[in-house]
Amino acid sequence: MTAKSMRIGAIDVFRGLTMFFMLWVNSFWSLSDVPHWLRHAARGEDMLGFSDTIFPAFLFIMGASVPLAIAGRRAKGDSTGRIVGHILVRTVALLAMGLLTVNFGDAYSAEATGLSRSAYAILMVAGCFLVWNVYPATASQGRRRLYRGLQVLGVALLVWLAVIFRGSDGTAFEVRWWGILGRIGWTYLFCALVCLAFGRRLYAHAAVAALLVVGALFQASGYIPAGLLPNQLTIFAFGSTGMTLTLLLEQCVERQRIGRFFALSVVVGAAMAVAGFAAHRFWIISKLAATPTWYFYCCALFFPIFALLYGLVDRRGHAAWFAWVRPAGSAALTCYLLSYAWHPLKNLVFSDPLLRPEFSVGLAGLVNSLVYALVLIWTVWLLGRVGVKLKV
Numbered sequence: 001m002t003a004k005s006m007r008i009g010a011i012d013v014f015r016g017l018t019m020f021f022m023l024w025v026n027s028f029w030s031l032s033d034v035p036h037w038l039r040h041a042a043r044g045e046d047m048l049g050f051s052d053t054i055f056p057a058f059l060f061i062m063g064a065s066v067p068l069a070i071a072g073r074r075a076k077g078d079s080t081g082r083i084v085g086h087i088l089v090r091t092v093a094l095l096a097m098g099l100l101t102v103n104f105g106d107a108y109s110a111e112a113t114g115l116s117r118s119a120y121a122i123l124m125v126a127g128c129f130l131v132w133n134v135y136p137a138t139a140s141q142g143r144r145r146l147y148r149g150l151q152v153l154g155v156a157l158l159v160w161l162a163v164i165f166r167g168s169d170g171t172a173f174e175v176r177w178w179g180i181l182g183r184i185g186w187t188y189l190f191c192a193l194v195c196l197a198f199g200r201r202l203y204a205h206a207a208v209a210a211l212l213v214v215g216a217l218f219q220a221s222g223y224i225p226a227g228l229l230p231n232q233l234t235i236f237a238f239g240s241t242g243m244t245l246t247l248l249l250e251q252c253v254e255r256q257r258i259g260r261f262f263a264l265s266v267v268v269g270a271a272m273a274v275a276g277f278a279a280h281r282f283w284i285i286s287k288l289a290a291t292p293t294w295y296f297y298c299c300a301l302f303f304p305i306f307a308l309l310y311g312l313v314d315r316r317g318h319a320a321w322f323a324w325v326r327p328a329g330s331a332a333l334t335c336y337l338l339s340y341a342w343h344p345l346k347n348l349v350f351s352d353p354l355l356r357p358e359f360s361v362g363l364a365g366l367v368n369s370l371v372y373a374l375v376l377i378w379t380v381w382l383l384g385r386v387g388v389k390l391k392v
Contacts (some may be wrong), residue, residue: 005056007068007186008064008068008246008249008310008314009313009319010306010309010310010312010313010314011061011064011065011068011246012326012329012330013309013313013319013322013325014057014061014064014305014306014309014329014331015058015061015062015301015328015329015332016322016325016326016327016328016332017057017059017322017325017328017329018054018058018061018332019279019325019328019329019331019335019336019376019377020325020373020377021050021373022054022055022058022334022373023337023339023372023373023376024369024370024373024376025038025040025050025051025054025326026339027369027373028051028369030332030365030369031360031361031363031365031366032360032362032365033362033365033367034365034366035047035362036049037050038050038051038366039050039051040287040288041285041286041287041288042285043286043288043289043340044284045284045286046284046285046286046296047285048287048294048298049287052285052294052298053150053298053301055180055183055287056182056238056287056294056295056298056302057298057302058128058332059183059184059187059235059238059239059242060239060241060242060245060298060302061242061306062184062187062188062191062242063191063238063240063241063242063243063246063291064194064243064245064246064306065242065246066188066191066195066239066242066243066246067195067200067243067246067247067250068246070083070192070195070196071200073086077120079089080196083196084089084193084196084200087188087189087192087193087196088189088328089392090185090188090190090332090392091185091186092185093131093132093185093188093189094181094182094184094185094188094392095178095181095182095185096158097128097179097182098178098179098180098181098182098183098184098185098335099173099175099178099179099182100124100128100158100162100339101162101179101180101181101340102164102176102177102178102179102182103162103167103173103174103176104120104121104124104165104340105179106167106176106177107167107168107169107171107176108165108167108168109122109166109168110306111124112166112167112168112170113152113164113165113166115164117344117387118344119341119344120161121340121341121343121344122341122344122345123157123161123339124158124161124340124341125337125338126154126157126341127154127155127158127161128154128158128337128390129154129337129390130151130153130154130157130334131151131158131230131328132152132154132391132392133150133387133388133390133391133392134387134389134390134391135147135150135387136190136387140190144374153370155385156283156349162258173202177231178231181336182230182232183230183235186229186230186231186235186236187235187236187238187239188239190236190239191236191239191240191241191242194208194243195243196238200247200250200386202247202248203237203248204252205240205243205244205247206244207239208240209223209240209241209243209244212233212234212236212237212240213233213234213237213292213295214238215233216232216233216234216237216290216292216295217279217292218233218273219232219233220282220289220291220292221282222284225384232290234290234291234292234294234295235290236355237295238295238298238299241302242254242302244305245265245306248261248264249261253283258315261307261310262307262311264336265303265304265306265307266303266307268299268303269301269302269303269304270300270369270391272296272297272299272300272303272312273296273297273300276293276296276300279291279292279293279296280293285297322349324374325377325381326376327377327378327381327384328377328380330384331380331381331384331389331390333390333391333392334380334383334384334388334389334390335376335377337390338376338379338383339376342372342376368391372391
């Protein structure tokens, strides 16, 4: 089975579960009495909270999907130049959305901007949907003009929101940091270009991942400036490691040695745990500091978890077990962006008795947030049924 024909259901399931848990943990800010181990570790705290594994899991599975996505474009007859153009367009889109969400989330001042926080969030999400919605490719000429007009309107709306933006410290719209989507965008750009350069050569990709890890060790030791690149090297390493995983799986399938893949996934996971234990003598486990220890321990989880999902979904045929997160796997960007408008819209739709404080405390709050994540995912599924879905 080649990359052109290979479809790995476990990638979609892993992405869907990651998106589901991302929606869940991102609502913890509105809860109280949440167990400490579920939360993000504080700055300087030596801990791997459950929430600290979600973002790297998304980077990891994004990297895993890159070789298949590029192979799919090759199969459609796209030239290298056309693929590079697509990669750059996707990267710019992710960076733009990352900056919008960062400025809104980290510094927004409703009084200085002149728009309520809810109104700004809804307009921001609406603008993103207008620009990056998947419009029908087979529409009539008149409808294509309409869709083009909606995209222009969306660009104008986002530019206007950026222009009127004012932060709580009086600053205008700026690059505060790249945000989750921006960091994903930079990592995607790196992984996609490396994949174009080295193709399906497993050992070349493994070498790149290893070099990134070595560089991350030097960066954590202070020999490489942290601000030299838009991401810490550990962030790039997660994506590169995911690419290596896919190519390893592809090779094992082609050679009909799938047992080797499962064995190597366990061995690599164990080796990552040992490396994390060794690195812990020098650096704390910290997502905020993007330490090598954080990278090693996360990968120690990801390799066996992915192998388990591959065994269940692709080998045993149990994809139906995970149908409840399928929309999150196939429309992850839609889920993530819609979550910014979800709370304002929810407050408009539901009455106060359904938003009582006791539903935001302890176990009741955690269950409430799980239901919220599920409802948002099913909402994305309904939107997809009527042709509303983000894609860059």
